[in-house]
Amino acid sequence: MSENKNVGDAVLSVPSAESPPPQKNQKQPKKRGFLAQKYHNATFATKNAIAGYLFISPFILGFLVFMFLPILESLRMVFSDVVPDMENSKYAMDFVGLENLRRVFFTDPEFNRLLTEELLKMVFTVPAIIVFSFFVALIINQKFKGRGFVRSVFFLPVILSAGVMLGLETSSALLNEYRDLIQESNALTSGITDVLEELLLSGGMMDDFLYYILQIVNQIYNIALTSGMQIIIFLSGLQTISPSMYEASKIEGATAWESFWKITFPMISSLILVNVVYSVIDYFVRSDNTVMTKVTNEISKMDYGFSSAMAWAYFLIVIVVVGILAGIISRRVYYYE
Amino acid sequence: MNNEEKLAYMTSKKYKPPKRDFKSLLERNRESGGYLFRKNVGSWFYVFLRGMLLFGLCFLILQPLLNKFSLSVMSERDLFDSTVINIPREFTLSNYELTATLLDFFPSLLKTFLMALAVGILQVASCTFVGYGFARFQFPLKKFWFLCVMMLILIPPQTILSSLYLYFATFDIFGIFTLTTGAPLILLDSPVPYLMMSMTCMGLKNGLYIYMIRQFFRGVPKELEEAAYVDGCGKFKTFYSIMLPDAKAIITSCFLFSFVWQWTDSLFTNLFLRNMNLLSTSVQSIPQTLQSYYQNHFGRHAFPSMALQEQLLATGMLMFITPLIILYLIAQKGFVESISQSGIKM
Numbered sequence: 001m002s003e004n005k006n007v008g009d010a011v012l013s014v015p016s017a018e019s020p021p022p023q024k025n026q027k028q029p030k031k032r033g034f035l036a037q038k039y040h041n042a043t044f045a046t047k048n049a050i051a052g053y054l055f056i057s058p059f060i061l062g063f064l065v066f067m068f069l070p071i072l073e074s075l076r077m078v079f080s081d082v083v084p085d086m087e088n089s090k091y092a093m094d095f096v097g098l099e100n101l102r103r104v105f106f107t108d109p110e111f112n113r114l115l116t117e118e119l120l121k122m123v124f125t126v127p128a129i130i131v132f133s134f135f136v137a138l139i140i141n142q143k144f145k146g147r148g149f150v151r152s153v154f155f156l157p158v159i160l161s162a163g164v165m166l167g168l169e170t171s172s173a174l175l176n177e178y179r180d181l182i183q184e185s186n187a188l189t190s191g192i193t194d195v196l197e198e199l200l201l202s203g204g205m206m207d208d209f210l211y212y213i214l215q216i217v218n219q220i221y222n223i224a225l226t227s228g229m230q231i232i233i234f235l236s237g238l239q240t241i242s243p244s245m246y247e248a249s250k251i252e253g254a255t256a257w258e259s260f261w262k263i264t265f266p267m268i269s270s271l272i273l274v275n276v277v278y279s280v281i282d283y284f285v286r287s288d289n290t291v292m293t294k295v296t297n298e299i300s301k302m303d304y305g306f307s308s309a310m311a312w313a314y315f316l317i318v319i320v321v322v323g324i325l326a327g328i329i330s331r332r333v334y335y336y337e
Numbered sequence: 338m339n340n341e342e343k344l345a346y347m348t349s350k351k352y353k354p355p356k357r358d359f360k361s362l363l364e365r366n367r368e369s370g371g372y373l374f375r376k377n378v379g380s381w382f383y384v385f386l387r388g389m390l391l392f393g394l395c396f397l398i399l400q401p402l403l404n405k406f407s408l409s410v411m412s413e414r415d416l417f418d419s420t421v422i423n424i425p426r427e428f429t430l431s432n433y434e435l436t437a438t439l440l441d442f443f444p445s446l447l448k449t450f451l452m453a454l455a456v457g458i459l460q461v462a463s464c465t466f467v468g469y470g471f472a473r474f475q476f477p478l479k480k481f482w483f484l485c486v487m488m489l490i491l492i493p494p495q496t497i498l499s500s501l502y503l504y505f506a507t508f509d510i511f512g513i514f515t516l517t518t519g520a521p522l523i524l525l526d527s528p529v530p531y532l533m534m535s536m537t538c539m540g541l542k543n544g545l546y547i548y549m550i551r552q553f554f555r556g557v558p559k560e561l562e563e564a565a566y567v568d569g570c571g572k573f574k575t576f577y578s579i580m581l582p583d584a585k586a587i588i589t590s591c592f593l594f595s596f597v598w599q600w601t602d603s604l605f606t607n608l609f610l611r612n613m614n615l616l617s618t619s620v621q622s623i624p625q626t627l628q629s630y631y632q633n634h635f636g637r638h639a640f641p642s643m644a645l646q647e648q649l650l651a652t653g654m655l656m657f658i659t660p661l662i663i664l665y666l667i668a669q670k671g672f673v674e675s676i677s678q679s680g681i682k683m
Contacts, residue, residue: 045475047572048474048475048476049474049475049477050476051470051474051572051573052470052471052474052476052479053476054470055466055469055470055474055576056467056470056471056482058463058466058467058536058537058538059463059467059482059485059486059537059538060482061537062463062536062537063485063489063537063538063539065537066501066534066537066539067485067488067489067492067497069504070497070500070501070504071492071496071497071500073500073503073504074496074497074500077500082503136394139390139391142387144384144387144388150391151669152665152669153395153398153399154395154398155665155669156398156399156665157398159597159601159658159661159662159665160398160401160402160658164603164617164620164621164657165601165654221397221398221401224394224397224398281490281491281493284493285494285495292493292495295495295498296495296498299498299502308496311493311495311496311497311498312496314496315492319491
């Protein structure tokens with residue numbers, strides 16, 4: 001990346017035509033090549049622009065070659081029937097119009113069902129993730145013995161839920177079921193939420209909200225596993241709030257409850273937006289997401305046109321969801337400064 | 338005794354502080370009108386509750402790991418014994434030996450490590466350049482390019498997976514290779530495409546790193562940069578010797594993220610690096626490898642039991658993430674601090 005320092009090094013040896021004859025008692029002006037001279041004469045702003053482009057050039061190159069072209073290609077695939085011919089390492093495309101999209105939404109028996117299921121599940125899970133990670137971040141921001149250990153345990157899901165681990169975790173569920181069977185036959189234990197649910201049902205106190213809470217309690221492991229990054233983000237935000245604010249409010253007589261809602265919550269609200277967006281995207285892109293699994297399955301079946309159509313439909317829906325959520329939340333975000 | 342005398346007495350050497358025993362506690366409590374007692378009990382209760390909660394949640398997260406550990410040191414017979422839940426009756430390390438041979442563990446570990454290291458370094462280096470470029474320079478179309486970074490975060494890699502696959506099967510930059518060698522390059526099953534993508538910020542979650550690093554550099558005061566320019570530093574030298582040393586923490590955490598995510602990645606690994614037998618692919622296929630191992634050793638009709646498969650899978654997973662956990666324990670202290678420095682915002 002050192003090009004910006006010596007632009008036109010290669011042409012330095014060529015003397016420029018209008019270099020003045022050397023004079024005594026005067027510092028001889030440096031001989032520069034054409035490009036170097038141009039760069040030397042440029043304004044500060046132009047130099048800045050050149051340097052900026054040089055710095056981001058890897059990204060531009062990568063984006064054009066590995067993102068933009070494949071995106072165009074896959075957009076073309078959406079509207080065509082792809083016939084791969086691996087022996088000649090080629091593939092043919094026949095334009096078929098909206099056929100693939102029609103297949104995704106109207107012919108395929110699974111896609112619509114999986115999509116609505118995932119959307120509904122997302123609506124349930126993301127608020128739970130946000131509340132859980134905020135709560136945990138608040139707790140582990142306090143001072144107590146063994147805080148380092150607790151923190152490292154809570155960040156562990158960043159490793160535990162990444163990539164392959166997730167798929168393997170679900171595949172080893174079989175053995176767990178086997179064990180559950182043993183335990184059930186022993187009839188020693190049943191889940192505490194089941195007992196609670198029965199109690200509440202018999203008491204007639206089971207409404208939708210309670211049902212939702214119970215479901216989340218049942219899912220708490222999954223939620224803890226997906227909220228590692230969100231906890232880190234919230235915690236980092238909590239640490240940027242200056243302690244003098246709390247001090248001042250304490251002197252003015254605010255209780256901890258008040259200073260939470262009047263200081264902590266507004267100061268952290270921009271990070272709630274970040275975390276909602278992150279969680280939604282993370283939720284939709286996870287490899288254990290059923291729609292994603294379907295897309296990758298179709299790819300391995302070499303049904304490229306259909307799989308790209310599915311991926312694009314899915315991606316556009318995700319973008320719309322993220323956009324709506326971000327739009328709603330960003331109205332309520334408070335920016336300090 | 339007025340207040341001044343009292344103060345003088347209390348600061349002199351003759352003063353003995355009241356004993357903090359139970360009796361004086363009661364006395365002090367009476368003096369404060371019951372406030373002391375209420376406050377103490379409240380805070381004890383809070384600490385107790387918090388401790389319980391944290392213990393429970395930590396246990397929740399660690400439990401699968403502990404479970405896997407106990408599974409991995411059991412003998413196969415213990416699995417079918419319903420009186421054995423967590424503590425094995427017959428302690429054994431044979432699972433580890435078998436898994437190590439199935440995975441071809443140490444060569445494969447070395448390969449995985451080198452790959453993750455190379456990818457991590459390349460990604461972080463290029464993301465640092467790009468993040469710095471976005472943070473400190475004004476140039477035309479900057480907003481547009483930053484929108485592209487956002488797209489990079491938003492677009493799931495699965496969307497372009499199929500076309501990327503075909504793209505690398507017939508790799509050609511504007512027809513150069515077809516002109517020179519007569520045929521496009523087939524770049525599948527080699528690490529080259531992925532390394533190229535890492536070099537140009539197109540790896541897994543690289544948009545996130547660019548974003549984080551940009552946020553960090555935006556927070557560095559402008560005066561620092563100006564002072565460097567006045568003292569005769571060029572643009573690159575300012576970056577290299579003024580800005581970079583400050584950014585050590587954030588760069589380290591980005592490197593850790595990218596190392597970990599490359600180590601456990603299945604998406605790009607399955608696409609490009611299938612033949613390299615990295616750990617993340619071979620751990621996934623333990624059941625199949627076990628099957629063929631059995632058939633090679635015990636005849637064609639031998640089948641490993643379901644329980645043994647699960648056991649070896651658990652062992653393999655433990656062996657797979659142990660290096661990561663060690664690395665993580667060493668480096669986790671800097672994690673939060675560095676991210677809070679960057680001040681993520683939207």
